[in-house]
Amino acid sequence: MEENLRIIISGGGTGGHIFPAVSIANAIKEQHPEAEILFVGAEGRMEMHRVPAAGYPIKGLPVAGFDRKNLLKNISVLYKLAKSQWKARKIIKEFRPHAAVGVGGYASGPTLKVAGMMGIPTLLQEQNSYAGVTNKLLAKKACKICVAYDGMERFFEKDKIILTGNPVRQGLLNHTISREEAIRSFGLNPEKKVVLILGGSLGARTINHCMMEGLEKIRTSGVQFIWQTGKIYIDEVRAAVAKAGELPMLHVTDFISDMASAYSAADLVISRAGAGSISEFCLLQKPVILVPSPNVAEDHQTKNALALVNKNAALYIKDAAAKEALLDKAIETVQHPELLKSLSTNIAKLAFTDSANVIAREVYELADDYRKRNEC
Numbered sequence: 001m002e003e004n005l006r007i008i009i010s011g012g013g014t015g016g017h018i019f020p021a022v023s024i025a026n027a028i029k030e031q032h033p034e035a036e037i038l039f040v041g042a043e044g045r046m047e048m049h050r051v052p053a054a055g056y057p058i059k060g061l062p063v064a065g066f067d068r069k070n071l072l073k074n075i076s077v078l079y080k081l082a083k084s085q086w087k088a089r090k091i092i093k094e095f096r097p098h099a100a101v102g103v104g105g106y107a108s109g110p111t112l113k114v115a116g117m118m119g120i121p122t123l124l125q126e127q128n129s130y131a132g133v134t135n136k137l138l139a140k141k142a143c144k145i146c147v148a149y150d151g152m153e154r155f156f157e158k159d160k161i162i163l164t165g166n167p168v169r170q171g172l173l174n175h176t177i178s179r180e181e182a183i184r185s186f187g188l189n190p191e192k193k194v195v196l197i198l199g200g201s202l203g204a205r206t207i208n209h210c211m212m213e214g215l216e217k218i219r220t221s222g223v224q225f226i227w228q229t230g231k232i233y234i235d236e237v238r239a240a241v242a243k244a245g246e247l248p249m250l251h252v253t254d255f256i257s258d259m260a261s262a263y264s265a266a267d268l269v270i271s272r273a274g275a276g277s278i279s280e281f282c283l284l285q286k287p288v289i290l291v292p293s294p295n296v297a298e299d300h301q302t303k304n305a306l307a308l309v310n311k312n313a314a315l316y317i318k319d320a321a322a323k324e325a326l327l328d329k330a331i332e333t334v335q336h337p338e339l340l341k342s343l344s345t346n347i348a349k350l351a352f353t354d355s356a357n358v359i360a361r362e363v364y365e366l367a368d369d370y371r372k373r374n375e376c
């Protein structure tokens with residue numbers, strides 16, 4: 001009898017890596033309900049609670065990222081890496097996967113490296129338009145590399161690349177909540193325009209500061225805001241908002257669990273330019289002002305943003321200019337229906353509608369082939 005399909009999915013650190021991983025897992029389960037899926041993440045990181053919440057088991061590695069500023073600290077990082085590789089080997093030996101998927105982030109390094117060394121086929125999913133270090137290192141041994149942007153042959157062998165787009169959580173597309181219901185669910189008024197402020201899965205300092213400094217402008221703008229601050233900024237923001245007094249046009253939260261409602265409510269989005277968020281804006285046709293984070297490796301968010309801006313599919317404000325320009329731009333844009341319409345039409349053209357399913361099929365091909373070759 002044929003063995004059940006067993007797949008390892010590894011990576012994480014931020015929502016940008018975790019949510020695509022969960023979408024791929026969901027698509028594999030939908031296509032092959034008997035499949036067994038095990039996640040491998042980094043101890044103490046977001047995936048260790050987000051993945052079980054999505055219904056999948058996860059094992060943690062003691063892995064940490066290299067410190068690009070303080071080289072001395074990297075001695076303990078190297079020790080943790082060696083320990084993680086040892087642990088990854090143990091996990092792989094016990095679980096005996098037929099394929100391993102890496103979505104970027106710390107844990108995927110040791111897991112996919114060991115899987116490759118043990119002869120297990122590996123597939124990488126690169127979310128950004130500028131490849132991450134981990135994926136670049138793992139690419140040599142990878143069988144397939146699923147990407148979301150053109151031109152990725154700068155980083156990876158052309159023959160391995162498959163242009164699939166980034167998987168987006170299934171619930172974001174299949175919801176039925178109306179704009180009105182959604183706005184009410186945030187305690188706001190459906191008759192007024194709504195701007196959704198997103199700082200990526202962790203929150204964005206610059207965007208939060210623009211908002212905190214602009215509370216009086218917000219009060220008189222005639223516009224409403226749903227403001228996701230990120231966990232580490234929420235106390236500071238709450239204190240600033242409390243000091244400013246009643247602001248009924250503002251809904252503040254550290255993290256939005258119901259993103260389907262947030263998108264449905266939003267006439268305009270202000271956001272960092274994380275690849276996962278961008279894929280969602282494309283699929284949901286959201287007009288957006290992108291403020292790329294200047295604090296990410298190789299400035300990859302600016303590259304993500306420009307891929308849209310060059311096609312008139314998004315507006316763009318540099319982090320350094322945000323303080324001066326962001327709020328005014330948002331208040332002006334959201335009251336400009338033609339501009340919103342044209343941004344929405346142009347961003348929709350960049351959407352990949354079936355990414356998770358396409359990737360799931362690629363994973364299955366690799367795994368099934370390996371399973372057949374290794375049948376006793």
Ligand SMILES: CC(=O)N[C@H]1[C@@H](OP(=O)(O)OP(=O)(O)OC[C@H]2O[C@@H](n3ccc(=O)[nH]c3=O)[C@H](O)[C@@H]2O)O[C@H](CO)[C@@H](O)[C@@H]1O
Binds near residue numbers: 198199278
């Ligand atoms: C600081 C950092 O390193 N950011 C990187 C990280 O971004 P980050 O983790 O911020 O990820 P993305 O912007 O790609 O995705 C954020 C995800 O979080 C969800 N979300 C966000 C806010 C919220 O309140 N609720 C919620 O569910 C969004 O719907 C989206 O699915 O991974 C991305 C994908 O590799 C990279 O492009 C980013 O540069």
